[in-house]
Amino acid sequence: EAGVTQSPTHLIKTRGQQATLRCSPISGHTSVYWYQQALGLGLQFLLWYDEGEERNRGNFPPRFSGRQFPNYSSELNVNALELEDSALYLCASSLGDRATRLNIQYFGAGTRLSVL
Amino acid sequence: GQNIDQPTEMTATEGAIVQINCTYQTSGFNGLFWYQQHAGEAPTFLSYNVLDGLEEKGRFSSFLSRSKGYSYLLLKELQMKDSASYLCAVSESGGYQKVTFGIGTKLQVIP
Numbered sequence: 001e002a003g004v005t006q007s008p009t010h011l012i013k014t015r016g017q018q019a020t021l022r023c024s025p026i027s028g029h030t031s032v033y034w035y036q037q038a039l040g041l042g043l044q045f046l047l048w049y050d051e052g053e054e055r056n057r058g059n060f061p062p063r064f065s066g067r068q069f070p071n072y073s074s075e076l077n078v079n080a081l082e083l084e085d086s087a088l089y090l091c092a093s094s095l096g097d098r099a100t101r102l103n104i105q106y107f108g109a110g111t112r113l114s115v116l
Numbered sequence: 117g118q119n120i121d122q123p124t125e126m127t128a129t130e131g132a133i134v135q136i137n138c139t140y141q142t143s144g145f146n147g148l149f150w151y152q153q154h155a156g157e158a159p160t161f162l163s164y165n166v167l168d169g170l171e172e173k174g175r176f177s178s179f180l181s182r183s184k185g186y187s188y189l190l191l192k193e194l195q196m197k198d199s200a201s202y203l204c205a206v207s208e209s210g211g212y213q214k215v216t217f218g219i220g221t222k223l224q225v226i227p
Contacts, residue, residue: 033215042203042217042220043159043203045215045216045217048214056214090159103207104164105161105205105215107151107158107159107160109157109158110157
């Protein structure tokens with residue numbers, strides 16, 4: 001069974017540009033989470049989607065946005081890129097909000113975004 | 117909201133035992149997870165605790181005390197490959213489940 005897949009692996013952009021990151025969850029998972037991990041820092045929660053809806057949002061500016069598609073895959077968009085957006089962006093998936101047991105999050109390998 | 121504390125760094129010797137502590141404060145507790153993250157890689161799931169007590173999984177064990185807001189991850193027979201960051205994460209109960217990660221404990225295993 002395939003795990004969480006993210007693309008691209010690496011992305012290089014310049015200040016002011018837009019970046020689009022993609023994530024495909026584990027088959028059967030309806031929840032997708034996005035995290036930012038800057039070098040040497042912990043996981044910072046960005047967004048949580050479940051069943052196509054945004055369920056929660058971390059403390060990030062509105063230029064960080066995303067969406068979840070009917071097949072539960074997800075996109076993270078970062079507009080007007082700034083140098084400090086350089087980080088590893090991790091996507092995780094879980095069974096979703098309706099699951100009756102604890103939702104374990106499984107992570108993809110991440111997209112390393114470099115803003116020059 | 118939630119607050120999670122764990123030591124920033126630890127060093128231990130190959131073959132030894134190490135205990136990584138995690139304390140948390142939450143308005144509604146649903147469960148606690150431990151993840152391992154090697155440098156530059158994605159976190160991988162190690163264990164979870166919902167009820168008080170010890171959960172053992174091979175060389176790794178995790179303990180939870182809900183009344184004390186406390187957990188630890190115990191690693192036995194340390195190997196060099198265990199050098200990694202260990203993340204404590206707490207799931208908050210409520211209509212929408214929310215998981216908050218601690219900053220992680222960077223463990224260095226030395227010969």
